[in-house]
Amino acid sequence: MQIQPAMPRSWRPETKPHKFCPGCGHGIVLKALGEAIDELEIQDRVVFGCDIGCSLLSWDFFNVDTVQTHHGRTTPVMVGMKRANPELIVVAYMGDGGGYAIGTQHLVNAATRNDRITVILVNNTQYGMTGGQMAPTTLPGQKTETTPFGRDPELTGYPIQGPEMVASITRDGAYVARGTVARPRQLKEFIKRALQNQMAGRGFSFVEALSTCPTNWRTNAEDTWKFIEKEMTRYFKVGEVKVPPELARGKGEREDG
Template sequence: MVEILPKMPKSWNPESKPHKFCPGCGHGLVLKALGQAIDELGIQDRVVFGCDIGCSLLSWDFFNVDTVQTHHGRTTPVMVGIKRANPNLVVVAYMGDGGGYAIGSQHLVNAATRNEKITCILVNNTNYAMTGGQMAPTTMPGQKTETTPYGRDVEETGYPMLGPEMVAAITREGAYAARGSVAKFAQLKKYIKKALENQMAGRGFSFVEALSTCPTNWRTNAAQTWQFIEETMTKYFPLGEFKVPEGKED
């Protein structure tokens, strides 16, 4: 009998597992998709991974690649700097919705407007999970969080942010913007792979938003977690590609 090993992507760091995310957290699945995409493209030796503040920073020892951890949303400009210093590298800015859309949104907007040749992966779980589940820019209307106990009131706090739609609107030709979901793993992996390939081809800004689960702060069991991400979230956050470089459509 051969020795049975866990089927982890080769780019994962096996010594830091089990990883630090909560049971049922979607970060593990997004990072699994990213790891498999890195393996399939064979670029592990030239990837630089930048993680943000929030739950996403728990991925600082996740991969066997060079990793930088920066402040809220600042992972985007740090990755832009690394890419400009050494264009041969493949840089991945990994952030949550709080870091990318609220506190550090100016960096995302400016990097997208300049069409920087980097890949951004933004994980959307509709709340600030690390600080206890407060309302985030992506909290859906009527959704209950710690700071919206009666549900998000759009009269008072506005509507949630639609990131890939915004990036698709402000970027120039050559950019890539898509939204995947951890409930559709193969699709998410395809989007992440296309985003990495778009960067490697030097076409432009590549942005993937990944809808993710947060059973700890949603206070859901496994069945309710799948129901929330597959039915409730996709109603407000449609999946798909919003901007594809010309000639690269499916």
């Protein structure tokens, strides 16, 4: 008998080990999603949509029907799918470039329309797949390939406050939270509640997940965790930002980092 690390039932064992870089946070986010799918017993109803960027590497990650789309376009694909078949539980999975840059109009309008979809957006402060360029989430002073001397807020602004923006443009039924791969159990709860909110047909559900990218950050393990836990949380507050009253009775209170 072979001993394997605990794997969510909804993961596809044939495609593991996965293709993400060592130390990448995507695996943790996808584990949280897999566990949430297992606990809610919705593997047969979920459709997972993944964007371009590192998130595309998850196209065969789950034993769940999956569609890999174009950069920024996962939100509209899942919106169109959900409206065509509301029985499906749809998840749009994307990075900060896909959600906050090239696909912002889709995110903003889906949120405004209160589309009954769940968006999970992985924020690792830069474009991973294309080699570490500045993203809307890059921290002031952070060095990337397109800000080699550090991001200058005078020239390129401050990190986008995604969940706060989504919270401000959605109606009461929306669920909005920011989790982090540094707290996997909390992240799983947020994702689970985002899925439950969609299942209840209440409204748009959005979880930003702070995540790690040691490859492009050029950090060792210690500095990686220091960056996500100390640096990123200076700009990105972890916790639930908007919770429909019906969901608020559960746990998941805001835990500012």
